[in-house]
Amino acid sequence: MSLLTVHGLEKRFGKSQVLAGVGFTLNPGEVLALLGPSGSGKTTLLRILAGLEVPDAGWVRLGKQTLVGPGIFLPPENRGIGFVFQEPALFPHLRVVDNVAFGLKGRDRRRKAEEALAALGLTAFRNRRPDQLSGGQAQRVALARALAPKPRILLLDEPFTSLDAGLREGIRSEVRAAIRAQKIAALLVTHDQEEALAFADRLAVLHRGRLVQIGTPEEVYHRPRTPFVASFLGHTNLLKGEAHGDHAETALGRLKIVPRARGPVWLSLRPEHLALAAHGVPGKVVDRAFKGHDVTLWVRTAAGELRVQADYRTRAKPGDAVRLVPREPAVVLEGEA
Amino acid sequence: MLALPLLHLAATAADGSPPNALFGEANLRLLVHTLALAGGVLAGALTLAAPLAWLVTRTDLPARRLATLVGLLPLAVPGYLTAYALLALAGPASPLGVRLPRLEGYPGAWLALVLYTYPYLFLALRAGFARLDPALEEAARMLGHRPGSIFLRVVLPGLFPAIAGGGLLVVLHVFADFGVVSLMRYPTYSYAIYRELAGAYDTAAAAWLAMGLLTLVAPVLWLEARLGGPSSVHPSHRNPPRVRLGRARGLAQTLFLLVFAAGPGLPLVALLAWAGQARSALGPVAGALLRALEASLPATGLALLLALPLAYLGVRYRAGLERIAYLGFSIPPLVFGLAVATASLRFAPWLYQSVPLLVLAYAAYFLPEAVAPLKAGLARIPTRLEEASRTLGRGPLETGLRVLLPLLKPSLQTALVLVFLSGLKELPLTLLLAPPGFDTLALEVFTRAEEAQFAAAAPYALALFLAGGGMAGVLFLLEGKKR
Amino acid sequence: MVRILLLLLLTFSPAALAAREVVVYTGRSKALVEPLIQRFTAETGIRVRVRYGRDAQLLALLKAEGGRSPADLFWANAPGALLLAERRGLFAQLPKKVLARPSAFVPEKGDFVPLTLRLRTLAYNPQRVDPGILPRSILDLPRLAAFRGRIGWTPGYSSFQDFVSALRAERGEAAAYDWLRGMKALAPRAYTGNVAMLLDLASGRIDLALTNHYYVYQLKYGGPEGDFEGEDEEEESPPRGELPLALHPFAPGDPGNLALFTGAGVLKTARHPDAAQRLLAFLLAPEAQRFAAQRIHEYPVVAGVRTPAYMGPASRALTLAPRVNFAAFGDLEGTLRLLRSLDLF
Structure with missing residues (x-):
């Protein structure tokens, strides 16, 4: 049974429709990443789940309890949901340990706070004031503070964006460990696709207030449903074609496609699914970027400029004539071409 | 409670037809005087308050807490007393022994009012400077701006909410002032109201004029709403670096000394000299002090209690409700007092002529002095903190008590001092609403000053100054010692 | 029982x-x-x-x-x-x-x-004014062109208004109007309070002031400080501070001496x-x-x-004061109308 069920959420701020019928479920122990460009409604969705905004329509259920729905609104303090904001939002008048103990009640709140600090290796900072912490330390204290009351769900609103890459990876694995240890679920809002791919069990892509695709990172990456998902998640080459069952005629010639389709279609072909070869579609290298583990080439062809992930040994440089072959079937996207 | 005086004002005005003089040339001249004085005093108070506030928040000035106290002390001396002292010091029987130049007209009124009202801006700016993120100034410097241009383009806009809040109080005080402008012979619009009331016994005409004054206040409130609007300034976790004054340190201290000498210093010297000639016992002074405290202390508490939700609604929901409080403040106190009396007689006769009613009236009347600093303080607290508290299982009330109140401490302190000092100095409401015989320090001072018995007034005035200054001293000198 | x-x-x-x-x-x-x-x-x-x-x-x-x-x-x-x-x-x-x-x-x-x-009166600064040149009647005050800008008065104060009311009743509307207009031509300095005006008189900022007699004595001889014993106080309190203030009584019966x-x-x-x-x-x-x-x-x-x-003695004060009908003080509105017509109130 799913832990969190979200159905038909709608929210409008003035004239702009921020959420237009969003629904999904979250399972125990799962990390779901909400991905989307800024303004897609991710943060609003999270704030509705936490009870910091009220939706215009739809409902949210946690276990058997309805958090919000027609005629029902459970205030945030009664939801048992943890929230980590983009900025640490530590209470400036409280020491670190008092910040962590803030959400705890009962006699052993001190001890629980100390435990939460210890779990994230923050014991040394327990007596500091928030203004004496670095950004990374503060964000980890915020995480400890959110986890200390043992929430059923942890909501993370782009909590890692202000941290540098090294810190980000460290704190991510700490979150993972904590989620596993406490057997809770987490919802992570991010616009960083790599973070979403690496961190989440499932991905949900929001676009203009709608949930356009949800699935495992592999599914979403390899089988994007719309041109938006295909180009937002990683890089891709979009092609027009005329589908005839398992193949399509395109400017690059006849390509294999998945799934089967007929008629005019949009196709996605990832850069790493194109290779340089002795035969194939002719083109001319326009630009080249060395990435260490591979080389990205921009090749002008009859189908327009294509992005190609080439082997790190390739010598092709701007101006060279090359030929391209697809290594995987192109993915058929929704919507008419 | 706040709408009542407005209704009463309208009802009183409806009793009579608008005086012909309402839009007459004479009143227009008074209007121009009022606006010119308010604008000038605002500019002067800002010019004085900004550097002082900067010195106590951003530099290594020694004894900053003491300097802060000095900066707000003028509030502990009633404005008319300052004016009387200036007058007496210019006369042949000058208590200083030296005759100072007699200031009068616009310059006299301007100077006395600047020295009397700048603390409102000083306190607001002091909080404002502390809130500015130093990173913004650093960023501007990296973009190649000189300090002057940084101040104008980065610091000043960041201070707008503080300037709007404090400036509003300054302007409203200038509008309402009668004591200073009449002694300085620079009649403003409040003179027209006084004239109808005291000279012509015509409350209806005075009410019409008071409504005219309200039409002046409305655009000021609108301006405040514009300037004090949403501030995108991010609260900073970092304490701004303190500027080393170096050799300028002496200069800065001299500035404070000068401001003190010209502000509360002059009247104090006169008071001390007069007190030397007085032959009054301590008993009556203590009694008057106790009565003043009995009314102003609970009123201060009540005003803070009322102001908190108002300021909260105003800042978080932009309800604009708190502006009603300012309208009440701009009604002449006599009209306000009569409204409270009438309402109490009709709805709560058992409250009439009781100290609780006086407390209620003080609290309602001085509400803006509590709302303004609290608004500025709340605007400085990110909503995130409240949300964080809510997601950590704390309800709205608990969030208010455990998160907002501790963070509002400096603002509460400012509000407390402002309302308390105003209550201590209050006269017209006390005259109308206190139980007969409940004579406060302010009354004892005024009744004697009015009869030119300055020596007899001096002990009471000194007690008033010591009580007000003492309260401010306790709050500001002990501030931060607990950490 | x-x-x-x-x-x-x-x-x-x-x-x-x-x-x-x-x-x-x-x-x-x-x-x-x-x-x-x-x-x-x-x-x-x-x-x-x-x-x-x-x-x-x-x-x-x-x-x-x-x-x-x-x-x-x-x-x-x-x-x-x-x-x-x-x-x-x-x-x-x-x-x-x-x-x-x-x-x-x-x-x-x-x-x-x-x-x-209390008597209406003309106060002057004896260090600056020779009382010999002061007129016998308040009605002649407007002729003192030399004191242009150096006379203080309180047109918004009730005692002054009562004086104008009496003047209207005694000498007629036209005389009151002429007197006020004549005074206005001397550009008198308007005060809202008598104390401030007399402090200015003492400091030489003005030379003459139309006021109530007792303010002058208050400033010169002090006020009712301390407890009142009720005994007949033989000694009079000595003048404190040598404030240069003096009173000029007009001729007996003159409206300027109004009681x-x-x-x-x-x-x-x-x-x-x-x-x-x-x-x-x-x-x-x-x-x-x-x-x-x-x-x-x-x-x-x-x-x-x-x-x-x-x-x-009080008897002398009463011989100085003009006889005025009570009803005169009742017509405040007429007085205010007159003052307003001259832009004095």
């Missing part, structure tokens, strides 16, 4: 107990009222609770309170306020015994009594009318009148009370 019981009942009834108190609303300063009140309480055991304010404020408050007013006595600082209160029907008839005390200024209706007198009375009446709604009348009687008794004369420097309204030598 029954009679004794009745007597006991009367003695301890609420009415009798309440008679131990009286509530006064006064437009006079506490400094002028307090010593007298204390003396009254010490003598009679009646507690007096006083609300201080200005005449206008208290009249407005009395209006708002209506029948519920706790006030027993209204003690005004100016005849205008007393006549207004009379017109509004606030005062109850006073007993003959009280009305017989003052030697003048008792109203026909007999609903208030005068308590003290203005302060006074009080018992309110119709009074809950302690008897105590209030006792207070009135006390204020008219020689002891209180002497206090007014010696400490406040106002003239007494009852005969036979000594005044300090520098003030001259």
Whole structure:
């Protein structure tokens, strides 16, 4: 049974429709990443789940309890949901340990706070004031503070964006460990696709207030449903074609496609699914970027400029004539071409 | 409670037809005087308050807490007393022994009012400077701006909410002032109201004029709403670096000394000299002090209690409700007092002529002095903190008590001092609403000053100054010692 | 037996107990009222609770309170306020015994009594002005062109307005208009208060000031500080501070010497009318009148009370003052209309 069920959420701020019928479920122990460009409604969705905004329509259920729905609104303090904001939002008048103990009640709140600090290796900072912490330390204290009351769900609103890459990876694995240890679920809002791919069990892509695709990172990456998902998640080459069952005629010639389709279609072909070869579609290298583990080439062809992930040994440089072959079937996207 | 005086004002005005003089040339001249004085005093108070506030928040000035106290002390001396002292010091029987130049007209009124009202801006700016993120100034410097241009383009806009809040109080005080402008012979619009009331016994005409004054206040409130609007300034976790004054340190201290000498210093010297000639016992002074405290202390508490939700609604929901409080403040106190009396007689006769009613009236009347600093303080607290508290299982009330109140401490302190000092100095409401015989320090001072018995007034005035200054001293000198 | 019981009942009834108190609303300063009140309480055991304010404020408050007013006595600082209160029907008839005390200024209706007198006067700075050049009549004051810009007056102050009312009644509307216009041509400096004006006179900022006589004595000889012992004070307090202030009396009967009375009446709604009348009687008794004369420097309204030598006796003050019909002070509106037509109010 799913832990969190979200159905038909709608929210409008003035004239702009921020959420237009969003629904999904979250399972125990799962990390779901909400991905989307800024303004897609991710943060609003999270704030509705936490009870910091009220939706215009739809409902949210946690276990058997309805958090919000027609005629029902459970205030945030009664939801048992943890929230980590983009900025640490530590209470400036409280020491670190008092910040962590803030959400705890009962006699052993001190001890629980100390435990939460210890779990994230923050014991040394327990007596500091928030203004004496670095950004990374503060964000980890915020995480400890959110986890200390043992929430059923942890909501993370782009909590890692202000941290540098090294810190980000460290704190991510700490979150993972904590989620596993406490057997809770987490919802992570991010616009960083790599973070979403690496961190989440499932991905949900929001676009203009709608949930356009949800699935495992592999599914979403390899089988994007719309041109938006295909180009937002990683890089891709979009092609027009005329589908005839398992193949399509395109400017690059006849390509294999998945799934089967007929008629005019949009196709996605990832850069790493194109290779340089002795035969194939002719083109001319326009630009080249060395990435260490591979080389990205921009090749002008009859189908327009294509992005190609080439082997790190390739010598092709701007101006060279090359030929391209697809290594995987192109993915058929929704919507008419 | 706040709408009542407005209704009463309208009802009183409806009793009579608008005086012909309402839009007459004479009143227009008074209007121009009022606006010119308010604008000038605002500019002067800002010019004085900004550097002082900067010195106590951003530099290594020694004894900053003491300097802060000095900066707000003028509030502990009633404005008319300052004016009387200036007058007496210019006369042949000058208590200083030296005759100072007699200031009068616009310059006299301007100077006395600047020295009397700048603390409102000083306190607001002091909080404002502390809130500015130093990173913004650093960023501007990296973009190649000189300090002057940084101040104008980065610091000043960041201070707008503080300037709007404090400036509003300054302007409203200038509008309402009668004591200073009449002694300085620079009649403003409040003179027209006084004239109808005291000279012509015509409350209806005075009410019409008071409504005219309200039409002046409305655009000021609108301006405040514009300037004090949403501030995108991010609260900073970092304490701004303190500027080393170096050799300028002496200069800065001299500035404070000068401001003190010209502000509360002059009247104090006169008071001390007069007190030397007085032959009054301590008993009556203590009694008057106790009565003043009995009314102003609970009123201060009540005003803070009322102001908190108002300021909260105003800042978080932009309800604009708190502006009603300012309208009440701009009604002449006599009209306000009569409204409270009438309402109490009709709805709560058992409250009439009781100290609780006086407390209620003080609290309602001085509400803006509590709302303004609290608004500025709340605007400085990110909503995130409240949300964080809510997601950590704390309800709205608990969030208010455990998160907002501790963070509002400096603002509460400012509000407390402002309302308390105003209550201590209050006269017209006390005259109308206190139980007969409940004579406060302010009354004892005024009744004697009015009869030119300055020596007899001096002990009471000194007690008033010591009580007000003492309260401010306790709050500001002990501030931060607990950490 | 029954009679004794009745007597006991009367003695301890609420009415009798309440008679131990009286509530006064006064437009006079506490400094002028307090010593007298204390003396009254010490003598009679009646507690007096006083609300201080200005005449206008208290009249407005009395209006708002209506029948519920706790006030027993209204003690005004100016005849205008007393006549207004009379017109509004606030005062109850006073007993003959009280009305017989003052030697003048008792109203026909007999609903208030005068308590003290103050004279309008011309004050000058003797260091700067030779009194020989000052006119015998206030009506000639506008001719002193040399004092252009150096005369102080208080056109918004009730005593000044009462003077204009008297001038209108005595000499006619046209004369009053001409005088005001003539004065205006001298560009007098308008003040809202007498103290500020006289401080300016003493410091030489102006040379002449139209004021009430007692402000000058207040500044020169000090006010009623300390407790009032009630004894006939033989010594007069020596002048403190050598403030260069002097009074110039106009010729006897000149409107410039107008006598203005302060006074009080018992309110119709009074809950302690008897105590209030006792207070009135006390204020008219020689002891209180002497206090007014010696400490406040106002003239007494009852005969036979000594005044300090520098003030001259009350009888002389009354010969200086013009005879004016009471009704004159009642037409405040006409006076304000006149002042407004000249842009003086």
